[in-house]
Amino acid sequence: MRGKPAREYTEAEVRDMALRYLARREYGIEELRRKLVHRGAESGLAEQVVGDLVDADLVSDQRFTEMYVRTRMRSLFGPLKIRAELRGRGISDHHIAAEMPEEQEAWFEAASQWASKRHTGELDYAGKAKLHRSLMNRGFTYEQASAAVDNLNSSD
Secondary structure (H helix, E strand, O other), X not given: OOOOOOOOOOHHHHHHHHHHHHHHOXXXXXXXXXXXXXXOOOHHHHHHXXXXXXXXXXXXXXXXXXXXXXXXXXXXXXXXXXXXXXXHOOOOHHXXXXXXXXXHHHHHHHHHHHHXXXXXXXXXXXXXXXXXXXXXXXXXXXHHHHHHHHHHHHHO
């Protein structure tokens, strides 16, 4: 096996490691716990340290979800992709539903913005299909992708 041999981390070392991660960006509770365990901290110790950080309000799923949704929306990703990424990071559906915009108009607008940035010149059938697939790969629904492609056609 390559690398350094495994060693036991103390609670203070694990806490310092967690604080260094949190100094860079927000983390969800489960994501931070996984990261600490991956770095070599014992699972129970990582759980305890993360629990202490949650009690001190230094780690919050709600705050992480709010930041993550805002950032990904600014990057013009769709609701399906954002939701899937958050679930993959261990965020509960309750937190996701609370932070995702309810109004569909925001998602239709984001899809249209992305399509207009990506669009160059005339769109034939193959170009429309490619753009539609790209929008769906970015996490937009079929309806949102179709509306964005149709808006491009009507603006030409």
